[in-house]
Amino acid sequence: MSMVAPHRRRRQGRAGDIVLLIIVLGLIWQAFYQVAGDVALTPPLATVGYAVGLMSSPDFWPNVRATFAAFGLAVLISVGAGLPTGVLLGLNKLAGDAAEPVLVALYSVPKVVFYPVILLCFGIGLAPEVAFGVVNGVLPIVIFTTNAMAHVKPIYLKTGRAFGLTGWQLVQTIAIPAALPEILTGVRVGLSLTFIGTLLSEMFAARAGLGHMLINAMQLNSVPRIMSLTLLILVFAAIVNTALIVVEHRVSGRGAEAQLDGAG
Amino acid sequence: MSGPEGRQAHVVLRGVTRFYDGAAGTPRVHALGPLDLDLWRGQLFSVVGPSGCGKSTLLELIAGLSRATEGEIVFEGRSIKGQVPDGIGLVFQEDASLPWLTVWDNVAFGLRRRGAPAGEIRRRVDDALRLMGLRDFATAYPAQLSGGMRQRVCIARTLVLQPRLILLDEPFGALDQQTRLLMGDEVLRLWRETGATIFLITHAIDEATMLSDRVGVMSARPGRFLEVVETGWPRDRDSRIAGHGDFGKLTAHIWSLLREESLKALGYGPAFQ
Amino acid sequence: MVLRAAVLGGGVLLLEILCRLGVIPRFTMIPPTAMAAGLVALLRTGSLNRDLFATFTAVATAVGSSVVVGVLAGMVVHAVPRVRRVLDPLFATYYAIPIWAFYPLFIVLFGLNEIPKIVIAFLYSVVAVIVNTLNGLDRVPRVLLKMARAYRMGPLATGTTVVLPSAAPFIITGVKLAIAYSLIGVISSEFILASRGVGYRLSFAYLGFDNVTLYALILLLLVCVTTINQVVYAWEQTLLRRWGRR
Numbered sequence: 001m002s003m004v005a006p007h008r009r010r011r012q013g014r015a016g017d018i019v020l021l022i023i024v025l026g027l028i029w030q031a032f033y034q035v036a037g038d039v040a041l042t043p044p045l046a047t048v049g050y051a052v053g054l055m056s057s058p059d060f061w062p063n064v065r066a067t068f069a070a071f072g073l074a075v076l077i078s079v080g081a082g083l084p085t086g087v088l089l090g091l092n093k094l095a096g097d098a099a100e101p102v103l104v105a106l107y108s109v110p111k112v113v114f115y116p117v118i119l120l121c122f123g124i125g126l127a128p129e130v131a132f133g134v135v136n137g138v139l140p141i142v143i144f145t146t147n148a149m150a151h152v153k154p155i156y157l158k159t160g161r162a163f164g165l166t167g168w169q170l171v172q173t174i175a176i177p178a179a180l181p182e183i184l185t186g187v188r189v190g191l192s193l194t195f196i197g198t199l200l201s202e203m204f205a206a207r208a209g210l211g212h213m214l215i216n217a218m219q220l221n222s223v224p225r226i227m228s229l230t231l232l233i234l235v236f237a238a239i240v241n242t243a244l245i246v247v248e249h250r251v252s253g254r255g256a257e258a259q260l261d262g263a264g
Numbered sequence: 265m266s267g268p269e270g271r272q273a274h275v276v277l278r279g280v281t282r283f284y285d286g287a288a289g290t291p292r293v294h295a296l297g298p299l300d301l302d303l304w305r306g307q308l309f310s311v312v313g314p315s316g317c318g319k320s321t322l323l324e325l326i327a328g329l330s331r332a333t334e335g336e337i338v339f340e341g342r343s344i345k346g347q348v349p350d351g352i353g354l355v356f357q358e359d360a361s362l363p364w365l366t367v368w369d370n371v372a373f374g375l376r377r378r379g380a381p382a383g384e385i386r387r388r389v390d391d392a393l394r395l396m397g398l399r400d401f402a403t404a405y406p407a408q409l410s411g412g413m414r415q416r417v418c419i420a421r422t423l424v425l426q427p428r429l430i431l432l433d434e435p436f437g438a439l440d441q442q443t444r445l446l447m448g449d450e451v452l453r454l455w456r457e458t459g460a461t462i463f464l465i466t467h468a469i470d471e472a473t474m475l476s477d478r479v480g481v482m483s484a485r486p487g488r489f490l491e492v493v494e495t496g497w498p499r500d501r502d503s504r505i506a507g508h509g510d511f512g513k514l515t516a517h518i519w520s521l522l523r524e525e526s527l528k529a530l531g532y533g534p535a536f537q
Numbered sequence: 538m539v540l541r542a543a544v545l546g547g548g549v550l551l552l553e554i555l556c557r558l559g560v561i562p563r564f565t566m567i568p569p570t571a572m573a574a575g576l577v578a579l580l581r582t583g584s585l586n587r588d589l590f591a592t593f594t595a596v597a598t599a600v601g602s603s604v605v606v607g608v609l610a611g612m613v614v615h616a617v618p619r620v621r622r623v624l625d626p627l628f629a630t631y632y633a634i635p636i637w638a639f640y641p642l643f644i645v646l647f648g649l650n651e652i653p654k655i656v657i658a659f660l661y662s663v664v665a666v667i668v669n670t671l672n673g674l675d676r677v678p679r680v681l682l683k684m685a686r687a688y689r690m691g692p693l694a695t696g697t698t699v700v701l702p703s704a705a706p707f708i709i710t711g712v713k714l715a716i717a718y719s720l721i722g723v724i725s726s727e728f729i730l731a732s733r734g735v736g737y738r739l740s741f742a743y744l745g746f747d748n749v750t751l752y753a754l755i756l757l758l759l760v761c762v763t764t765i766n767q768v769v770y771a772w773e774q775t776l777l778r779r780w781g782r783r
Contacts, residue, residue, distance in 0.1 A: 016627075016751045017622050017625070018626050020623050051619065068567040101541055102541065102545070105762075105763055105766060109758070109759060109763075110724045111721075112724055113735065113759065114755075115728070115737070116743040116751055119743065120566055185628060188633075192632060192633035194600065195633070196637070199637065199638065200729070203637060204727050204728060214641055215641065215730075218644060221645065223642075223645060226642050229638070230638040230642060233638045234634050234635075234638060237633045237634045237635060238633065238634060241633035242629075245630075246628055318717075327687065347689075348686055348689050350689075353687075360678075360680045360683070360684045363703075363781050364780050365703045374688045377690060377694065377698075405781070406623075407778075407779065407781025408781075
């Protein structure tokens with residue numbers, strides 16, 4: 001019989017599972033390497049070595065800065081424009097219903113379709129990268145936020161009104177906290193898509209940035225460079241996303257997990 | 265063994281107990297028993313008890329959906345061991361209608377699994393639909409029907425296999441009071457027409473008293489029978505039996521048995537009287 | 538519905554006016570009517586056919602394989618909870634990962650042909666199918682499983698006549714996503730680097746300052762995607778309405 005509390009045991013179990021997953025993926029990678037050889041892949045441990053070497057090379061950090069400048073700006077705009085828009089659309093039923101099909105239709109259009117248009121509008125440089133990142137990221141934020149606000153349980157609002165709250169008070173003290181978990185999910189998805197969008201735009205037409213480094217490495221046919229860059233990008237995306245998921249769980253759990261053990 | 269009026273024992277329970285394993289590191293839960301029970305063929309038997317006392321567990325044991333930890337359950341002379349035997353029909357509290365099939369296909373579902381010939385399926389399904397008053401809805405989907413009608417679809421689906429023992433686990437729990445009373449009349453009508461033995465679980469004391477030949481009153485967990493009350497009603501009855509002089513006495517008697525058990529189940533201490 | 542059409546129509550009309558008036562320079566965008574005319578002309582010449590075919594077959598291959606593999610994998614993972622627990626963090630993070638980071642690697646591995654983009658599209662879609670299949674299998678109401686046992690149905694019968702139909706709406710969601718993601722995967726890959734396909738023609742037109750072809754292709758993509766979405770959506774709605782939202 002263990003003395004550790006159930007939820008802590010669960011978290012230890014999860015960490016163990018993640019380690020197991022990484023090991024299994026690493027083994028599969030190693031197996032592919034055995035089959036495909038040096039011309040195609042570099043093995044996991046060697047790749048980690050290259051990645052470390054990459055991080056200490058002089059051309060790496062300026063590119064990272066370029067990517068993050070674009071990414072950061074795109075995030076600021078996506079969240080800054082997306083959240084208020086979503087809140088307003090969610091609160092106003094007419095506007096929300098009218099906008100919803102357009103937004104959902106746009107969501108499934110490959111954004112790359114708009115990329116030439118963006119390039120034509122903004123030229124070359126930081127601006128189109130930021131614009132592309134925003135185009136990718138702002139939609140999920142608006143859609144999730146609109147849905148979250150529109151689906152606040154009516155009983156919560158009734159309760160608020162029973163306590164004499166009105167208008168903006170209701171929104172601030174009841175609607176937004178109630179909708180927060182889903183809003184956070186939208187922000188997380190939006191952030192991920194913004195990152196992907198920034199990277200994609202760098203892969204096509206940029207003078208700097210991680211995506212540009214990746215295409216460069218491909219043109220040089222340097223497998224170690226391609227693999228170590230890819231690894232760094234993946235690891236970064238995974239860490240940020242996992243961190244955001246943890247935040248999300250904290251907010252949406254809010255005690256729901258700690259159910260009292262009672263008679264059925 | 266034979267019981268009242270020379271009836272045969274349809275189901276016999278002896279010393280039936282059910283324990284559940286606790287979550288890692290906690291002791292196991294004593295859910296039910298030890299119980300002894302005789303279900304007489306063709307009788308309608310209800311079980312009432314406080315929440316959590318193990319009524320549904322008892323039903324699932326008799327059905328063969330789970331295994332007793334100790335004791336024996338014998339149905340038609342054969343022991344039940346965690347497998348649903350032939351001849352038993354089940355109606356659950358939750359809506360078990362299949363949303364992707366029409367009412368007709370729903371009712372035919374169990375029969376089709378048996379591989380019966382098409383002509384016989386058609387005949388039996390039409391009969392069951394007529395019996396349950398669903399003939400006009402044969403081509404509708406469950407989503408288009410009310411909760412009570414969906415439950416009737418589930419009952420029709422069970423009846424079509426002509427079970428000899430019908431187990432109903434709080435079948436009207438999700439319905440409003442008036443629909444419940446009418447559905448109770450339906451059950452009585454079916455009971456008379458099919459001659460099956462019926463075992464019904466309910467938390468509504470008046471429903472149990474109204475419908476049953478005998479009512480098993482269960483204690484709080486671990487559930488044991490405090491008493492089995494005989495109503496002595498005529499076979500030809502419906503919900504208006506509530507007007508009978510003995511109805512109030514029987515219901516009051518059952519409640520007096522149950523009140524304390526219910527307090528226990530709700531977690532009130534002995535100080536609350 | 539009417540409001541939506543009005544907003545859309547109004548938007549297009551506004552673009553037309555702004556373009557014709559020269560507020561939006563020809564260099565940036567051509568009027569919608571010119572886009573449509575350009576598209577019709579392009580389709581007539583048949584020069585687009587090879588690329589349309591390449592993109593279409595790539596998307597179809599990716600969708601077909603990701604749905605089949607995804608549903609099967611979903612069923613397997615659902616049956617083994619330990620495997621599911623270990624894979625869970627992967628599924629949660631999967632769509633945050635820029636799958637195109639692998640594209641250069643695949644080109645080096647497979648060459649500059651159709652394979653890298655199909656693999657990218659497959660990888661992009663398959664997890665969506667798996668996750669939605671898992672979701673659907675999770676949501677089979679317990680009472681239906683009890684009912685299947687009450688009818689003494691074996692695991693195969695239960696799986697095919699109760700579990701799969703019950704999970705179908707969710708699996709369909711997965712298929713919808715597979716279609717969208719495969720389309721995005723193929724076209725984006727073609728845009729970055731490819732030898733043929735609609736995305737390739739798109740980037741070629743941009744680099745060649747050929748605005749007419751460029752916007753004709755954009756219009757084509759928008760029309761195709763919208764049509765596919767509407768068809769799938771309509772079909773899904775009929776099913777959901779018939780079955781009720783379980």
